[in-house]
Amino acid sequence: MFPGLFDFLRTKRSFLLLLLVWLLVGMYGGPLAIVVIPLSLLILINQGRFDEALLGFFLILMLSDSRQQSMAFAAQAKDFCVLMMAGGMLLFRESFLPMNKIVLRFLPFFAFALIGLIYSQTIGPAAQKTLSYFLILLVVPNYIMTAWRTQGPVFFRNLVFFTTMLLVVGFALRVLRPELVTLQGRYTGILGNPNGLGIFVFLFTMIFVYVDTEIGKVFTRYERWFIYGVAVASILLCNSRSALLALLIFFGFRYLYRFSPVLGFLIFLTISLGYQYLMLNFESIIYSFGLQEYFRVETLESGSGRIIAWSYCWLNIQDGPFFFGYGFNYTEYLFRKHFVELSLLGHQGNAHNSYLTMWLDTGLLGLIAYLGGFISSFIKGAKQSKLALPVMYAVLFSVSFESWLTASLNPFTIQVVMLMTLMLATAELKAPAEQQAVESGEESPVVA
Numbered sequence: 001m002f003p004g005l006f007d008f009l010r011t012k013r014s015f016l017l018l019l020l021v022w023l024l025v026g027m028y029g030g031p032l033a034i035v036v037i038p039l040s041l042l043i044l045i046n047q048g049r050f051d052e053a054l055l056g057f058f059l060i061l062m063l064s065d066s067r068q069q070s071m072a073f074a075a076q077a078k079d080f081c082v083l084m085m086a087g088g089m090l091l092f093r094e095s096f097l098p099m100n101k102i103v104l105r106f107l108p109f110f111a112f113a114l115i116g117l118i119y120s121q122t123i124g125p126a127a128q129k130t131l132s133y134f135l136i137l138l139v140v141p142n143y144i145m146t147a148w149r150t151q152g153p154v155f156f157r158n159l160v161f162f163t164t165m166l167l168v169v170g171f172a173l174r175v176l177r178p179e180l181v182t183l184q185g186r187y188t189g190i191l192g193n194p195n196g197l198g199i200f201v202f203l204f205t206m207i208f209v210y211v212d213t214e215i216g217k218v219f220t221r222y223e224r225w226f227i228y229g230v231a232v233a234s235i236l237l238c239n240s241r242s243a244l245l246a247l248l249i250f251f252g253f254r255y256l257y258r259f260s261p262v263l264g265f266l267i268f269l270t271i272s273l274g275y276q277y278l279m280l281n282f283e284s285i286i287y288s289f290g291l292q293e294y295f296r297v298e299t300l301e302s303g304s305g306r307i308i309a310w311s312y313c314w315l316n317i318q319d320g321p322f323f324f325g326y327g328f329n330y331t332e333y334l335f336r337k338h339f340v341e342l343s344l345l346g347h348q349g350n351a352h353n354s355y356l357t358m359w360l361d362t363g364l365l366g367l368i369a370y371l372g373g374f375i376s377s378f379i380k381g382a383k384q385s386k387l388a389l390p391v392m393y394a395v396l397f398s399v400s401f402e403s404w405l406t407a408s409l410n411p412f413t414i415q416v417v418m419l420m421t422l423m424l425a426t427a428e429l430k431a432p433a434e435q436q437a438v439e440s441g442e443e444s445p446v447v448a
Contacts, residue, residue, distance in 0.1 A: 001222040008161040015052045019059060026063075026073030033073040038084040045088035048095065051147035051155045053088065054140070055162050057081050062166060062200075062411040065192040068180060078409045082132055085139045100141035102420060103134065105373035110134055112366035113328060119320070120327030129328035133408035140414055141421040148429060156211040157218040160227060163204050166190060167230050170197075174237075187237035191411065198240025199404060202247045203415035205231045206391050209254070210422050214385055215429055242401040246394045253390035309335070313356040325363035331403070334360070354399035357406040374420075381423025388423040395419075 009016070018040060026033040037060065044053040060081050063074035089096050113130050120126040147155040170189030173181045181187060186194035208227055212219055219227070235244055256263055316334060320326060331351050351357045358367045374392075381388035395416060399405045404412040422429065 001220065002226070004157055004219060004223055005161055005226075008158050012052070012158065012162075015049070015055070018052075019056065022056070022059075026077070027070045029073075031076075034077045034080050037077045038080040041081055041084045042088055042091075045085075045092060048150065050095070050143050051151055051158060053085065054143040054147060055159065057085055058162075058411070058414060059166070061409060061414055062190060064409065065196055065411055066190060067183070067188075067192045079128070079132065082135050082139060082409060085143065086135050089139065089142060096142045096146050100145050100421065100425075102141045102377065102417070102424065103137040105377055106134075106137055106370065109362070109366055109369035109373055112324060112369055113362045116321075116325040116327035116330075116362050116366065118327075119324065120330065122329050122333045123327070125329040125333075126327035129408065133328070136408040136414060137417060140417045144418060144421045145425065148425075153211075153215050153218050156215055160204075160208050160211055160219075163207075164227050164230050167201070167204075167234050170234070171230075186239050187234075189234060189238070194238040195240045195243065195402065196404075196412075197238040198235055198243025199398060199402060199412050200415070201231050201235045201238070202243045202250075202394070202398065203412060203419070205235075205247060206250055206387075206394065207415060207418060207422070209250075210385070210387055210391075210419070214387065214422075214426055242398060246398040249397050250390050250394035253393050254387060257386045257390055309350070309352045310356060312338075313351045313353065313360055317356065317360050320360070321363060323363045323365050325359065325361050325366055328361050328406075331357045331360045331406070350403045352402055354403050354405040357403040361406060377420045378423055381420070381426060384426035385423055388426075391419055391423065 022033070022037050022040065025036045029036070037056075041053050041056060044050075044056065057078075060074050060078050063071045064078045066074070110130065110133075113133075117123060117126055117130070144155075151158075167189060170181050170187075173190070174187060181189055183193055187197065188194050189197045189200075191197045191200055205228075208231070212224060235247065253267075256267060312335075313331065335350050351360070355367060358370055362370070378388045378392035395405075404410055405416065407413060
């Protein structure tokens with residue numbers, strides 16, 4: 001029933017044990033974690049275990065999102081981890097050839113981000129975040145492609161099982177220690193908040209669908225049901241409205257693009273133009289379906305504080321260097337500085353919109369440059385995969401409600417980079433799988 005899952009657990013026993021050591025050192029070893037974890041990554045890279053280095057880094061980014069004090073080590077270690085991943089590419093560069101060049105699509109964006117540093121009021125964090133964003137776009141695609149070249153489709157299967165396993169850990173904690181995975185009555189999994197879990201599962205589900213449909217039959221029917229079941233249960237339990245809608249957008253456009261990409265684009269355009277009307281009447285629509293309790297209708301009028309955040313962000317955009325911005329981290333600095341005033345108005349958190357945050361941080365030119373690199377990546381990917389544009393539409397919708405895409409070292413942006421890498425490399429990734437099927441005489445490859 002679950003041969004791939006058991007094979008993952010069997011072949012990755014030593015790696016999973018290493019992750020357990022990371023947790024113990026991080027929870028009880030104090031500052032030792034920022035030494036042990038990055039050095040462990042370098043050892044994995046030296047041993048050619050590129051897939052495990054990437055999965056370990058992914059875990060650290062997940063734990064860094066946690067609200068638990070015992071996981072604070074991950075937030076401290078993640079900066080050193082991304083530097084070690086980049087250092088590993090330099091030390092063992094022959095293993096990463098030919099280099100993936102997705103990062104080149106975003107060079108104009110980084111040029112405007114650097115200009116924004118001139119106006120930065122938090123120059124240290126701003127420069128650090130600019131560098132980390134560059135490194136995430138450099139490191140992740142190259143580790144993905146190198147892991148694929150060394151392991152083939154097994155790597156993608158293991159990536160999906162590893163993520164599923166972490167979601168299952170959240171279910172276990174919900175039974176054993178519910179206070180660790182609950183925030184204001186809503187389920188968070190091992191992430192920091194319910195909406196974060198929703199975003200994470202939404203992105204993970206798109207990665208899983210891509211692997212399952214584009215790379216080959218790497219999962220059995222029961223494994224596929226199990227993974228879908230874990231994802232659906234997670235997103236329903238966390239009660240994230242925007243994540244659920246984004247996921248529905250993905251599956252809706254995936255269905256439409258089987259018939260006509262033009263029809264899909266026209267419907268996306270219609271939805272975009274009718275978005276304001278939909279939101280104005282969203283409450284009555286929810287009541288008509290009897291879903292007012294699940295969608296927390298009492299918070300819709302103020303958008304859970306989002307309208308306040310968006311208005312405040314827009315006012316500051318107009319008062320600042322409109323075209324160049326204040327540099328990375330400025331939006332976070334601004335909302336933290338005026339936390340009390342905004343709280344009295346009913347707002348908690350950040351700007352809750354990646355477009356406004358990117359505009360305030362890097363200016364209008366930076367926002368345009370980023371969207372240019374992002375959208376062009378998926379448009380090119382659409383020539384090889386019908387999933388590319390549905391993924392792009394869903395992500396563009398999701399980032400309208402949260403600012404996660406403007407941060408680099410989180411468990412969300414890394415998944416978007418994974419998706420861009422997969423879409424652009426579809427033809428290259430599918431070729432070995434198709435060849436394997438031809439050689440074995442099967443309809444599609446089966447990964448042992």
